[in-house]
Amino acid sequence: MGKVEKGPAVTMREGKKVTIPTSLHSLALGVPLLTVSNFSEWYEDVQFTLGVLDLDMTLLEDKPVDITEDSTAKQVVLFESWKRANRLSLMFMKMTIENNIKTSLPQTINALEYLKAVEDRFRFADKSFSSTIMAKLTIIKYDGNRGVQDHILNMANKAVKFKTLGMEVDETFLVQFILNSLPSQFDAFKIHYK
Structure with a gap:
């Protein structure tokens, strides 16, 4: 070059x-x-x-x-x-x-x-990538390998990445995705948050 x-x-x-x-x-x-x-x-x-x-x-x-x-x-x-x-x-x-x-x-x-x-x-690649991010965001589960804060930040980063593709995840949906990703040991937290 x-x-x-x-x-x-x-x-x-x-x-x-x-x-x-x-x-x-x-x-x-x-x-x-x-x-x-x-x-x-x-x-x-x-x-x-x-x-x-x-x-x-x-x-x-x-x-x-x-x-x-x-x-x-x-x-x-x-x-x-x-x-x-x-x-x-x-x-x-x-x-x-x-x-x-x-x-x-x-x-x-x-x-x-x-x-x-x-x-x-x-x-086209951006559109297919956005569906991959959305799928990850909706099915991701907290596995306990790292802190809850890291897990939540990881999900929030996926939502931000989605926004850079020209789409947006509503904050209330993101919170719901995060709550749904937490296992039953966090039920007290989920109830208190709601």
Whole structure:
């Protein structure tokens, strides 16, 4: 894929220089690696990070017209800014995707097309993953291997994961799922809670 730009990066936005004082690589380490089960989280983090870096131009704007001899200075700056943002956005996304997934994606030189290809591939996976999480949430039982607090936090984390997929578990349902997951030795607690 080539070397990633490191050190202060400079981009042009509306004719003004904008300095990005960090490397793409260090920021990519903060984005979860895209796997089969975390598309929604990855998608949100990628869009946020590219926005903070002021590289989301290619995700928000169509490619400007190619530069010709008749292009104005403003058109040249816009084209060069878009081209740079596109190249860096594409590299950033590829750095945050597992290799086995990368190889199954179409090769494109347009960051927005690449992001849409990833989204199309994972739209179905997210839906099937959400049903798996819901099934786990409804059938999980406290096994006594760890503390009750850890068990409850584990269930709450599953509900939060469900929310990142664009769906939400009502708090009263979550409480009911948790109470149902506890064995009979917690009946006094269940009665007191109700």
